[in-house]
Amino acid sequence: MTTQDINTSPAAVKKSRDGVRLLAGVAVAIAATCALPMIAVLLAALVGGTDTVRHLIDTVLLGYAGTTLLLVAMVAMGTFALGVGTAWLVTMTRFPGARVLEIALVLPLAFPAYVLAYAYTHILDHPGIVQTVLRDVTGWGPRDYWFPEIRSLGGAALMLVLVLYPYVYLLARAAFLQQSATTFLAARALGSSAWAAFFKVSLPLARPAIAAGVLLTVMETIADFGTVAYFGVQTFATGIYTSWFSLFDRAGAAQLALCLLSFALLLAMLERIQRGKAKYHDPARRAVAMPPVPLTGWRAAAALLACGIPVIFGAILPVIVLIWMGTGSEQDLLSPRYLGFIRNSATLAGVAAVLTVAAAVCVGFFQRLRPGKLSFGAGYIARLGYAVPGGVIAVGLMVPFATFDNQLDAWMRSTFDISTGLLVTGSIWLLVAAYMVRFLAAALGAYEGGQAMVHANMDSAARSLGETPVGTLRRVHLPILSPSLLTALLIVFVDVMKELPATLIMRPFNYDTLAVQAYRLASDERLDGAAVPSLVIVAMGLLPVILICRQVGRQK
Template sequence: MSNASTQIKPAKRDGVRSLSALAVFVAILCALPMIAVFLAAISGGTQTVQHLAQTVLGDYARTTLALVLLVAFGTFSIGVGAAWLVTMTRFPGVRFFEVALVLPLAFPAYVLAYAYTHVLDHPGVVQSSLRAMMDWGPRDYWFPEIRSLGGAACMLVLVLYPYVYLLARAAFVQQSGSTFLAARALGSSPWVAFFKVSLPLARPAIAGGVLLTVMETIADFGTVAYFGVQTFATGIYTSWFSLFDRVGAAQLALCLLGFALLLAMLERLQRGNARYHDPARQSREAPIATLKGWQAAAAITLCGLPVLLGAVLPVIVLFSMGLGSEQNLLSARYLGFIQNSAKLATVAALVTVGAAISIGFLQRMRGGRMAQSAAYIARLGYAVPGGVIAVGLLVPFAAFDNALDAWMRDTFDISTGLLITGSIWLLVIAYMVRFLAAALGAYEGGQAMVHVNMDAASRSLGQGPIGTLRRVHLPILTPSLLTALLIVFVDVMKELPATLIMRPFNFDTLAVQAYQLASDERLEGAAVPSLVIVAMGLLPVILICRQVGRRP
């Protein structure tokens, strides 16, 4: 018996040490872009900062803030309104809409931008038809400009409101009907009861969803770049590639990083402080109102417009554009784009989920300040835009490559070139940093279902941490892990700024191909890779829709 115990303890200790080392390594990789951006920004002196402040910094800040406010208001209005209607009322088609309202989540905002520009721009079918029917000249009428700040906000609202909708719907479903009925009994109308009772109870979930859409907005590059809207994201790319000003790009990235981290802190504070306790939550279901007549028609319209504008119409437009293009999806060139995209997404998903497992399992097995700190740093990546991560990784690794090359030249007269910078693996690290929070959330959600007694039973049978993970946790967590893999896979397929900045030479993906064709005003050609990206994005959305469709 003593021999058995002496064999188990080193295994447990080695397993924890291995997990700790891996978790610390992942946390360092996640923190590296933020540290590198900060050091690169302060090392450039104040001359570049003063020049940016006198020229573009104010415009970038105002435009980014205006875009954030518009998207926050739009996603809040659509997401909360639709969630309340499908949860608390009944009208024809409600079961269809509660699922269909999630579909726009599969679309990148820049794909919608291509579709609506093709339809609403000056040579598009809408304005062309108006001029033909009314016999108008180009200056005889006014039409909203799609390539504008408002147009970019509309595209982002249409694809991001499902985040607010999903969280708000879950909050409304879990609320008790007792508080709502009490407000009605005190003379409040349904609308007053909603604003004074139901909405405050759901505030933490709604605020979390809105802040998530805001972080996605400041990280967006494809939409604002195509519409010519000058934000921090476009400024970073322009400084890096067009002006070749690395210090300027780092200082702009630091400004955007500070704003993103401020939002992450706000989200954490509101989630940690806002708690509502309802001991009667399960005692009575919330009252369901049946809508008829004009009220039912209004509900169908309000729920149908986001689905029509955010999913149905873009697919029809992109499909018609793709039929008229000269792009051959089965050509060797396009198969190469698909292969590159699938390869990157698959490797990044595996690496990211593996990192999430190491951090999540270490939190469970060991806990403590180190494990909690590693998990917190890992979650910060989702608040950091892809362009910031790209700059933050390229700066230190380019310096390392250049130093190594210089040393090899001086010592052995051999040039090593750029070993890490411009490689696929550095791009995979950027994806891991960006999407680790999503994978960690899915893993921790499934891990909560594994009872602690299972860990104790595994230890009593002589299993160390690695054995417990392999033989107990992973088989139970298979559905959660598959969900995490799928979410990261699709997020990588849609990611544009980091891919544009960090991809190896002659290594284009579907997202890059769509962006380049659209930049050349070849929108029909851009529709083909855009449709493939959307098709890939529908896979996890269908899984989410299946969960949404299950009423508690």
């Protein structure tokens, strides 16, 4: 039998079409799952009526909106200044320690902001070591001096800046590395100082990448719950949780979630626009590499200090403080209770990572196999989950499935006198679905980055040898993409380990994780105890960060 016979045989053609239909159905189902929370939040908010809306407007809505916008502005400005400044220094100058700091500046990415909040509250709060030493040295009483309040809007913004600036740093650094020295040197030749050339030439050229990084930090800021909740900052994220659990007002929670969802989708749209404009930097057209400027004396010391402070306060000091706190606590990591927390966290993260990466493969391969409105629409919807905070996704999934569970239970009681209970909302599978919706965009990004290495000719060769589309994916794509898929697995695994709001709202009864345990202990002001699960979360977070650091070390 010839190759042509294999390709055109009715059995092979039917098998190929069935495989494509199955892949299309799975991809569309995944996109529908990602769209479900947003649709459910919209419907629940509309069903809630205007009374709840008026009450929210009269009481908390304007306060939530103002606080959230102020927090977003502070974090955006802070991450911009810190990320761009450090990226410029390690890329365009040379000073002692620059090569080490170039990689170390990524380390704070491993820390959840709420973990930093626990560490800095322990040392900066009124009973903390800093104020205690200050009172002992000066002899002042509690009312004799002023000290910045860590549990405040400014404190929350500082914690978020310290852990989120690497987003801006990584993108700005890549943009600076891709720039040609020609325009910068031309500006210098025309009489501009180094600072003037930076602001007039280098910064505008890197603007799309920097804007994309800042928008990412803003989306993470509006999604944050642990930090603002612990510091008592009233944002939309804390309002959703309070309405759901404290006030038992599902309509109010849905309407607050709709406000937050609208803002998040606006940011997602802006991020897509910025990504589309990010075409200033083409390495193939770079004429002259930008020569690093050697720094000496006080300039070198200032650069070392500027790049060292974020690493010290964003990674090194928190680890030292958490170890010190954990050593003095009574929490035993080897106790059956803590082993249960670790097992629950690892189970949720492992299952969610596998399912999320599998979903990313289905959606990404469907886009490659059948480019068109359907495939790209499915891919776009699948990516929207990253812009939706975990609390919004939780509300969006809990509302319809809780209704389904209640209706099913009522029907079973009336028909068979059997109570089914909470079949869906009481299981971990709905929580895993929330994780998939939230982090599918990250897995898709890693998958598509590796997919670029698979040339279209490989697909043609596999098809000419009689392979079906699914067979091509299994035998050709997946072996080549294994490093990218491993990276995607690690990223999703660690993101799930750190995720707090969705886990708090949706976890099954008596099914606590390390993040929940840390939050509970911190809420009870048992910060020493909260340090132990926090350290485990940070240790897990270092895995993908190490991979990113290796990649940073190779980019020159």
